[in-house]
Amino acid sequence: MRRKLVVGNWKLNGSLAANAALLDSLLREQGSWTCDAAVCAPYPYLAQLNERLIGSTLNWGAQDCSAHESGAYTGEVSAAMVAEFGCRYVIVGHSERRAMHGESDQIVADKAKRALAHGLTPIVCVGETLAEREAGVTDEIVKRQISAVIHTLAHCISQIVVAYEPVWAIGTGRTASPDEAQAVHHVLRAKLHAATERADAMQILYGGSVKADNAATLFAQADIDGGLIGGAALKAADFVAICRAAG
Ligand code: PGA
DSSP states (O other), X not given: OOOOEEEEEOOSOOOHHHHHHHHHHHHHHGGGOOSEEEEEEOGGGHHHHHXXXXXXXXXXXXXXXXXXXXXXXXXXXXXXXXXXXXXXEEEEOOHHHHHHSOOOHHHHHHHHHHHHHTTOEEEEEEOOOHHHHHTTOHHHHHHHHHHHHHHHHGGGGGGOEEEEOOGGGTTSSOOOOHHHHHHHHHHHHHHHHTTOTTGGGOOEEEESXXXXXXXXXXXXXXXXXXXXXXXXXXXXXXXXXXXXXXX
């Protein structure tokens, strides 16, 4: 039986004061869900998460890491640095980074490898654009994206978390239907099965306009093991409700 996991992706939001208020509310409610839960914050706030969340049931993480170990890469932050702040997770390959920062499948796979090398669990995001869905190539796109990670991580592939996030559902209020999401999750799990005996134990999250009122039906699907939550992760009541929907 896989445990459900709910991860908040704060994106480019927050301040020391706003984070403190949000974290205090989440900590007050942490006894009201049993799933695994985490929040992923901008880098400067990782120290704050480390300080506030240590000893709680909430885990935390970063939203990206460098594909490089160290060196002359101005502005980059390494997996080793992220790990120093107690992070358990790091999101890699979010569609906003693929689209706005030109991250290729191979760069995403290299980032996942760096994360694992430093004891972090990479949450590897895959997903098709609206044009790709309308062209009927969704399965090919997500298989291509996950293949690069499978190839690069080899026998370590079972240590990642996968997040299926259709680009057309992110921040748009338009969610994939539970059936549409389940169909892609099934494709992804089949692909993982071909690479590892442990595919049944791997968590595959759904992301894209998950809200308190649609979370339970999404999470009830056979291959949906939780969610990667953007907008709704910024309001404590919404994030708590989504965690509760996961169990
Ligand atoms: P959203 O974002 O929940 O605001 O759609 C999800 C994500 O981008 O991870």
